[in-house]
Amino acid sequence: MIYRLQRWPSASLRFARSRPLGAGGAIIILSMFFAALLADATAPYDPLRNDYTAMFQPPGVAHWFGTDAFGRDVFSRILYGSRTALWVGFSASFFGATLGAFLGVASAYFGGKLDLLIQRLMDIILSFPLIVLALVVVVVLGAGTLNVILAIMVPMIPRCALVVRSSALSLRQMPFVDAARALGFSHRRIIFRHMLPNVLAPYLIMLTAFLGQAILLEASLSFLGFGVAEPTPAWGLMLRGAAVEFAERAPWMAIFPGLAISLSVFAFNLFGDSLRDALDPKLRLL
């Protein structure tokens, strides 16, 4: 199976050749990561530095993507923005998917009352529209990046739990679980060493799907005024206010952040799609 590290390079090449779209997505994602990591070194300007002599500069030699309403370099802000997007997006989807996976496996494994309770809880959370739930969480917890992460994480948990649960359910029926119990293996050992690795496929798929959703949700929240705060560089935040008001005279302010969001969500979706096709073609309920 692909969990062995030595097989990753050859597996990746096979993946790239057979699924060029997914590979394209992966490349974009990797560039995002590098941009985020190397932002300090590669960004030409300090993203927080206001320069009132250079407000609304069109894209040019000095500022590749132009400047915004405060004279801040848009290109640098996009680079640092990938940091915020990945930090918020990745934390939220990683913790959301992981927590959801745990709940799903526990629910499937222990069954009975616990299963019913968890299912009801997940149903309740699921019946809120995505953005409304995130909004309520932000309003409850207050402003701040950490709270935004939590707000985006909460709607993700039940979605992952549901998918992982159905996958784990089929595993639960398998004889090897009963055999392991008969042999006296602890619940923990069975869950961690036998069940979790086998739900890795749906888990990874949900994770990549969530990443795209998380970035979009963060952008929407920032746009509404409930997300990350100025002057933090964040793509959704860059689309708020001045970008829209000056959209006709300084379109670059709205175009580049929008493109960045679209491209990254696009990439995550393409990659996730192809990953799913590669790992489990039967899992098409997403």
Added chain:
Amino acid sequence: MRQYILKRLLLMIPTLLGVAVLVFLMLRVVPGDIVEMKYAGTGAFAPKEAIERERAQLGLDRPLWQQFLDWMWGIVRFDFGNSMWTGRSISYEIWIRLELSLELALLATLVAILLSIPLGTLAALKQDTWVDYFVRIFSIAGLAVPSFWLGILIILGFLIFFKWLPPLTFTSFWVDPKANLMQIIWPALAVGYRYSAVATRMTRSAVLEVLREDYIRTARAKGLWERVVLIRHALKNALLPVITVIGLEFAFLIGGLVVTEQVFNLNGIGMLFVESITRRDYTMTQALVLLVSFAFIFTNFIVDLLYAWLDPRIRYQ
């Protein structure tokens, strides 16, 4: 079968109750209450006694369990109470916005279906060709582009190239269909495009799977005209999961289009939602959440019923 339906209907009640309790508690945990929000005006005085009086009048000073029971008692009699912000009946406030939200949801769903089924089928037929790639890219783009960005671009496009703006005030379809559609069609397209993404992919994989089935091969071998084969067999079986997905999302189209409504200035349920949350209008938020949850749970139920009815294997589980 009857037992199955009954069981499902009964299961709805604890779920709804859970939603009610959850939203009730969540709102009360939120800092600030509606009286504070009302006085969050333009820097004027907010006399303490007036705030206390208001709170008492809205019943906010009573113990929590009492407020909850009062509210539940009202729900049982289909009385949602009054909005804490305007004082008008909540049913009225929702009613005047429901027509627009429903219409938008229906049109968006129509757009999604009209886009996803032909495109998904096409992509499946021409799998792994550039047509397939194009369709997949096109549909994922719908998911990737932020809806508010798309909305802004649409409005700006109209203003710059046509010097025209869709009407900002709502006229009912029954009063003036043209004015009504001129306003709703653009957000419906933006939203529908977004929702078609998932459905397109599902149609594609469903058609692919069915195309591999034995009976299709037999039909082809018998020499039936390929189009007939396709339409009659593959599509019918592929439709089910697609309708499922579209149906499930429908409930959220009613209350979840918060950003779209803001950008296109639609007086819909989504805006009401955001406003009631920011105003801490407990009664209104609770009512809206219950409504959307109920719609979601109910559509889930209908879809499950459809599945059970169409696929006898599930029925006898």
Added chain:
Amino acid sequence: MRVAERPRLKIFIAATVLGWLTLGASSPVGIAAEKDKPRSGGELVFAVAEAPPSFDGHRETTFAMLHPVAPHYSTLLRFDPQGYPKIVGDVARSWTVSKDGLTYTFKLRKGVQFHDGSPLTAKDVKATYDKIIFPPEGVASARKASYAVVEKVEATDDETVIFRLRRPSASLLANLASPWNFIYSAEKLGQDPRWYEKNVMGSGPFLFIEYVPGARWVGKKNPNYYVKGRPYLDGYTAIFIKDTAPRVAAIRSGQALIEFRGFNPAARDDITRTLGDKANVQESPWTCNLTVILNGDKKPFDDARVRRALSLGIDRWEASKALSQISLMKYVGGLFRPGSQFATPEAELMKLAGFGKNIEAARKEARRLLKEAGVPDGFSFTLKNRNVKEPYEVTGVFVIDQWRQIGLNVTHMPQEGGPYFNDFRQGNYEAGIDFACDFMDEPDLQLLKFVSLERSPINYTRSRDSVLDDLYDKQSRTTNPKERLKLLRQFEKRVLDEQAYQFHVLWWQRIIPHHAKVKGWKITPNHYVNQDLRDVWLAE
């Protein structure tokens, strides 16, 4: 003889020109000459950013109520629409003030009717002001504190109302001209003092037709209005558009003809570019400002040196140049609106900390003061703000950047309205951006923010300064305008320069770009007065 050889003529011309310039500086600019004759008829459609929380003018403080509702009501006095801040009568046709300044007697017009046909008499005025000044149990009156000086309101006969005061007041007439003081029917108030929160029944130029929440508010011409020939309009519709972009787009596309609060320069340019000469832009300084408040109960903001340093670190003149292009912030001013009769002239203003033009020297001084007070380089604190982009967050970004340049690391915390006010009122903050928006330039009203905490719950800095309290009381009682100005200057110097409890960043600019066919509406320095639309007419 030529002008150059007649010194007296030169002086006369110079004086006239100077006079015009000063008049121009203190009054709004850019009104199209109203040479055309008003025409009756037409429907005015205007945009409003928010929905009214209730319909009662006495309890609300937001323009969102005033703009759609004010046309249905009359007030006792009002500000002259063409000559702000001159006060003229509305329902009152004349008034006299006793020699000792303790008795104000108003004579009412005859023939004023409520929309249900009943006559408006002195008892309705008395009932209205009793509700405002002495509200009954359960009734909120937002501006009650402004009338603390009133002891009693009497209606001696059908057309006479008398206000008896405890002591003389320089600001009573202005307060009585408040656009919020709708005259209500004594009968309705007697049945239910809160009736007007959900119902509309006034004596104004327009009748109430309908309100669809979230969508529109419709009014129709009052055929029995007591000013003959008014209103010109057949009716009006206010459409509610929450987001700024569609609101601007509404004006650009002609779906709305005007918006009465104000747009920022970007919107103005978009509108004028689209409409060309079909647009008219009126601009004026605005009686609104943003200030930085510092919590005097928290270290290190209890040290006046630190506060001064924070004010010195802000380059207001640069802000004025830069921010006025992208937001509502524009004018550099102290405690009083630049251009108003109380404003400090620029030369004197520049002597106050933070208002000078040499920012390098100011920053050096700021760093020195911080070091002296023991604040380390890179010191970090939070700035609480409202989560409204324009101009609050814009100002927050600017101020944080300025403080970065004197070695301070500030975290921006935008919040929703309720928690924002609550945190300020309870002293749960370190630094914050506060705002003030008043319906008139009147020190009694505007200086309340700076008086000691015990007297003024809106003094969020929690300062307790008896010198300021003293000065406030003195200026409130003087009737000599020159003496009053002197006291106000002292007040300003203590607040902004010596103590820097809270200091202004900038005052706002009010920009109203609208369709040129909307006539008869003249911009005033605030968005509250003169919204009854009686003089507005539509050209062809």
